[in-house]
Amino acid sequence: MRADRPNPLRWLWYAVGGRLSDSYREWVLYDLTSPAWVFRHLARAGVQHSVWLLLLLLPIPLTLRLWMIAVGTSVGVVFSLSFMEDASERRLIKHGFPAGLNRRIREEATGTEKRAELAAMYTAWYSAANRPDPDP
Numbered sequence: 001m002r003a004d005r006p007n008p009l010r011w012l013w014y015a016v017g018g019r020l021s022d023s024y025r026e027w028v029l030y031d032l033t034s035p036a037w038v039f040r041h042l043a044r045a046g047v048q049h050s051v052w053l054l055l056l057l058l059p060i061p062l063t064l065r066l067w068m069i070a071v072g073t074s075v076g077v078v079f080s081l082s083f084m085e086d087a088s089e090r091r092l093i094k095h096g097f098p099a100g101l102n103r104r105i106r107e108e109a110t111g112t113e114k115r116a117e118l119a120a121m122y123t124a125w126y127s128a129a130n131r132p133d134p135d136p
Helices: 008-015 022-033 037-057 062-082 084-094 101-110 112-125
Strands: none
Touching: 008 022, 008 037, 022 037, 022 084, 022 101, 037 062, 037 084, 062 084, 084 101
């Protein structure tokens, strides 16, 4: 079954945090768990941070307006990237999916062997045997 994509106006509503109708549930799940979910998150964040462009309308020097836009957008994107896991989970919950589903789907897609190998590597590195002696 192929998921219906929202039209551009509905996607904008979804990008700013709105809830789509149940006919788009499958697409929302794909949007938040696909291999490109980080880039999709950045696209939604770009729409949310485009409000900074309204600063161009202020009657102040252009360089000041541009700096304000650059600082506001960069801080916003940093915060957006910091909380993208939580934001995507909240979107899934808003659309009726159980909590933690997005992480489970992404972990299953990457393979448990690779994750187990990385966990063993970190455990070996940070074990007490490999730590430097604090009292030289």
